[in-house]
Amino acid sequence: QVQLHESGPGLVKPSGTLSLTCTISSGSIRSSNWWSWVRQPRGKGLEWIGEVHPGGSTNYNPSLKSRVSISVDESKNQFSLMLTSVTAADTAVYYCARDSPMLNWGQGTLVTVSS
């Protein structure tokens, strides 16, 4: 069973850049066509951020497209999220996930935007 694990800073300053990495274990990043990021503000619903193909192609949510970048590092079996110009509204639990629909999920990591 593919396992995913998110890592990165839990606190980001307003106007800064949020950077997270998802490490895939018990499987290869080439085992699936698409790898996604999804976020969930506390007590609220799920928002799809975007996805990356192992070859590097991406699809993004237009609501975040101007600020988001998702990339893949096959050599490390990882994919990453960068979100620029963050505000308090970007405070959420961030999940990485495999496939569409999302079959496997990481445990999630809380990112707080605060000075």
Added chain:
Amino acid sequence: DIQMTQSPSTLSASAGDRVTITCRASQSVSIWLAWYQQKPGRAPKLLIYKASSLESGVPSRFSGTGSATEFTLTISSLQPDDFATYYCQQYNSFPWTFGQGTKVDIK
């Protein structure tokens, strides 16, 4: 964007009850509809994909029906482990979008 609307937002039920959650799409998503279960502090878990296909390992008391704009998730006999929040998600058109969730709690 395709808007996904779930009803009800909260559902109070007892163990053994038959429970039905509805998800409506603002435009057709064909059969590209998934259902997830989420418990507090945990990641969502895929239950149903392609509207009615049961994910491996998911109990058969869960079932999904529907197509185009109207879908249902049914739990035939609610078990204690099923008290959770359920989300639908369309993956027909970008951006993928989720319903707002339906919380199933103890009556």
